[in-house]
Amino acid sequence: MEKKTHDPAQKRLYQSHEPSLSFPAGHPPAFRQDSFFHGPQIRLVETAHFGNLGGWMLDSQFEPYLGFSYLLAHGLGKPVANASSKITFPKAGRYHVWALTKDWCPGEWESPGRFQILLGDQILKETFGTEPDWNWQSGGAVEVESNQLNSELSLKDLTGFEGRCSAIYFSLDADDKPPIDRDTLPQWRREKVGLPSTAVEQGHYDLIIVGGGISGCAAAIAADSQGVKVAMIHNRPVLGGNASGEIRVHTEGIHGRASKILDKIDTPHYPNSDPLALEADQKRMQNMMALKNVDYFLSHTMNSLEMKDGRVHAVQAMETANGALKRFTGTQFLDSTGDGWLGHMSGCEYRYGRESKNEFNEEWEEHGELWSPEKPDNRVMGSSVMWYTRATSKRVKFPAVPWAKPVAKNYAATEGEWQWEYSHNDLHQVYDAETIRDHMFRAIYGSYSNAIKRRQNANLELDWISFLVGKRESRRIVGDHIYSGVDARDSIEFPDAVVIERRKIDVHYQQKLLGYPVDFKSEAIFQAIKNTYYYIPYRSLYAKDVPNLQMAGRCFSCTHIGLGGPRVMNTCGQMGVATGYAAGLCKKYGKDPREVGRDHIKELRKLCGHEGELPPLIDRAGDTIAEPNELS
Numbered sequence: 001m002e003k004k005t006h007d008p009a010q011k012r013l014y015q016s017h018e019p020s021l022s023f024p025a026g027h028p029p030a031f032r033q034d035s036f037f038h039g040p041q042i043r044l045v046e047t048a049h050f051g052n053l054g055g056w057m058l059d060s061q062f063e064p065y066l067g068f069s070y071l072l073a074h075g076l077g078k079p080v081a082n083a084s085s086k087i088t089f090p091k092a093g094r095y096h097v098w099a100l101t102k103d104w105c106p107g108e109w110e111s112p113g114r115f116q117i118l119l120g121d122q123i124l125k126e127t128f129g130t131e132p133d134w135n136w137q138s139g140g141a142v143e144v145e146s147n148q149l150n151s152e153l154s155l156k157d158l159t160g161f162e163g164r165c166s167a168i169y170f171s172l173d174a175d176d177k178p179p180i181d182r183d184t185l186p187q188w189r190r191e192k193v194g195l196p197s198t199a200v201e202q203g204h205y206d207l208i209i210v211g212g213g214i215s216g217c218a219a220a221i222a223a224d225s226q227g228v229k230v231a232m233i234h235n236r237p238v239l240g241g242n243a244s245g246e247i248r249v250h251t252e253g254i255h256g257r258a259s260k261i262l263d264k265i266d267t268p269h270y271p272n273s274d275p276l277a278l279e280a281d282q283k284r285m286q287n288m289m290a291l292k293n294v295d296y297f298l299s300h301t302m303n304s305l306e307m308k309d310g311r312v313h314a315v316q317a318m319e320t321a322n323g324a325l326k327r328f329t330g331t332q333f334l335d336s337t338g339d340g341w342l343g344h345m346s347g348c349e350y351r352y353g354r355e356s357k358n359e360f361n362e363e364w365e366e367h368g369e370l371w372s373p374e375k376p377d378n379r380v381m382g383s384s385v386m387w388y389t390r391a392t393s394k395r396v397k398f399p400a401v402p403w404a405k406p407v408a409k410n411y412a413a414t415e416g417e418w419q420w421e422y423s424h425n426d427l428h429q430v431y432d433a434e435t436i437r438d439h440m441f442r443a444i445y446g447s448y449s450n451a452i453k454r455r456q457n458a459n460l461e462l463d464w465i466s467f468l469v470g471k472r473e474s475r476r477i478v479g480d481h482i483y484s485g486v487d488a489r490d491s492i493e494f495p496d497a498v499v500i501e502r503r504k505i506d507v508h509y510q511q512k513l514l515g516y517p518v519d520f521k522s523e524a525i526f527q528a529i530k531n532t533y534y535y536i537p538y539r540s541l542y543a544k545d546v547p548n549l550q551m552a553g554r555c556f557s558c559t560h561i562g563l564g565g566p567r568v569m570n571t572c573g574q575m576g577v578a579t580g581y582a583a584g585l586c587k588k589y590g591k592d593p594r595e596v597g598r599d600h601i602k603e604l605r606k607l608c609g610h611e612g613e614l615p616p617l618i619d620r621a622g623d624t625i626a627e628p629n630e631l632s
């Protein structure tokens with residue numbers, strides 16, 4: 001298990017202060033630019049800035065560590081429509097071309113993610129997406145005549161199997177191959193695209209929330225109700241995190257005493273991956289956009305952070321579709337990124353992996369190493385990609401997928417629920433997330449290809465595969481209390497409890513560990529709770545090392561087993577509610593979270609519904625449930 005403060009190698013990525021475009025704060029438009037001017041001899045086109053995405057997806061999920069987003073040809077085996085952008089060349093000439101791309105599945109087969117680049121009607125000879133690892137693949141040279149200075153640049157997908165391209169570079173100089181080094185690439189790209197060099201100030205907020213999953217949304221609603229001025233920075237166009245229509249997990253756990261807030265953002269209990277998630281998105285987005293004190297910065301990735309006197313002072317975010325950099329100063333900050341980015345970047349101690357069974361006495365003899373290891377390790381619950389098929393009236397055609405076979409083997413399936421989960425000791429859920437997602441693509445395409453060879457499945461067509469990987473566990477930021485499995489199992493009644501749950505503790509393990517033939521399926525072990533409920537103390541919701549940082553959601557202060565029960569989204573939502581109200585008290589008294597926990601915990605608990613005139617406890621379906629023992 002890692003116990004870390006900083007990983008200097010990763011820190012470099014977000015330390016560089018990059019130039020920016022200037023756009024006003026507030027509710028951001030889906031703004032795109034068709035082309036930029038780059039100087040006399042060169043031209044770099046960011047595919048994220050394309051005016052027309054065609055059938056390609058704008059994949060920004062790995063941007064926090066990769067440093068860039070890209071267009072993804074997520075066609076479920078059918079080539080997607082061309083993406084295109086206008087391009088203006090400064091002068092005629094013979095341009096050398098490079099595309100920032102990768103063969104996401106190299107091997108003894110044709111690369112699955114192949115695509116071509118078109119300039120006007122002219123198709124470049126090179127097929128792209130055929131070289132391993134992110135790099136600038138050369139596309140040879142192209143003649144640009146004086147009547148072609150204003151052209152259209154297009155990406156033409158050849159397979160429908162997850163081809164990807166982040167940028168295209170044209171230069172009159174054959175030796176001008178762009179840099180790939182992660183330290184210099186972001187800045188080089190910005191300079192070449194002609195983006196200005198300072199982030200645009202967005203002003204000061206009482207609370208900056210990074211991560212708009214259920215935890216972040218709940219916090220925003222609670223904070224808004226207390227007159228707290230909030231900036232919500234979220235790297236997807238839609239709020240909800242794993243509950244969003246992009247990933248489609250239904251919210252589990254009880255509302256506790258936070259129904260008034262969680263009703264606005266939760267989901268019905270439809271099966272995971274159900275398209276009804278899109279309706280739940282609408283409800284959530286409408287309710288969130290109605291908040292008066294919250295400014296939203298959707299499709300913005302927080303990529304760097306400034307400290308001052310040991311406190312978080314400011315964060316910087318980049319708008320995916322145009323590269324605009326924005327800087328926000330704040331009094332209080334909430335890390336609801338799931339991956340603990342704010343805690344990590346601000347130098348907080350965090351945990352990753354499993355504690356030894358003795359560190360918090362979490363041993364469970366019946367399940368031995370599968371539950372809690374003798375020695376700490378780097379295992380965590382894995383990430384998932386869910387998917388399903390639909391019936392059609394005729395036999396479906398599906399291309400051969402030899403590249404999927406080594407993962408799927410002979411496994412056959414026509415849909416994938418939560419058990420389609422992958423983790424591996426050698427793969428980090430943050431830094432290797434793209435590899436994990438791509439492994440799941442191979443599992444899915446291969447298993448589906450096997451399944452439709454059977455007569456009963458021959459008419460089933462792939463209908464939906466998420467291109468976003470749904471995560472369960474990564475960094476857990478250390479607070480004043482590390483919430484453990486024993487705290488939950490033994491129903492420890494903390495005096496500063498602000499979250500209440502009764503769901504059993506469950507942790508997942510890869511079935512492969514028990515000899516299962518494929519490595520992308522998991523199983524859950526459930527442990528019962530002693531006294532029906534368990535209680536999360538406020539001390540687990542703020543960082544011990546940075547005074548103005550709170551956490552809500554799966555990056556709260558807990559052990560691997562301690563995360564098992566409360567990681568579900570209604571419980572995470574209750575954490576959001578508590579931290580949002582706490583931000584209100586921070587503002588009211590001019591104090592930091594630890595001081596609020598020390599001096600105003602009664603008031604905080606009352607706001608959360610845990611003291612005074614008690615509203616009923618509510619479960620996910622909205623039903624009243626029995627009272628637990630009242631806490632002191």
Ligand SMILES: Cc1cc2nc3c(=O)[nH]c(=O)nc-3n(C[C@H](O)[C@H](O)[C@H](O)COP(=O)(O)OP(=O)(O)OC[C@H]3O[C@@H](n4cnc5c(N)ncnc54)[C@H](O)[C@@H]3O)c2cc1C
Pocket residue numbers: 064210211212213214215216233234235236240241242243249250251252253272300301302303336337338339341383384385386417418470471472552553554555567568569570572
């Ligand atoms: C397949 C699967 C099935 C599950 N089943 C259930 C279930 O049935 N019910 C249930 O309730 N829970 C379930 N869970 C667990 C639950 O979904 C997660 O634990 C939960 O989503 C955690 O909520 P969160 O708000 O902490 O994180 P998330 O939901 O991950 O939200 C965090 C958000 O922050 C954004 N973000 C991250 N970094 C940045 C950045 N640098 N800048 C801006 N934004 C950023 C992310 O894009 C993300 O949308 C499941 C999880 C998976 C993967």
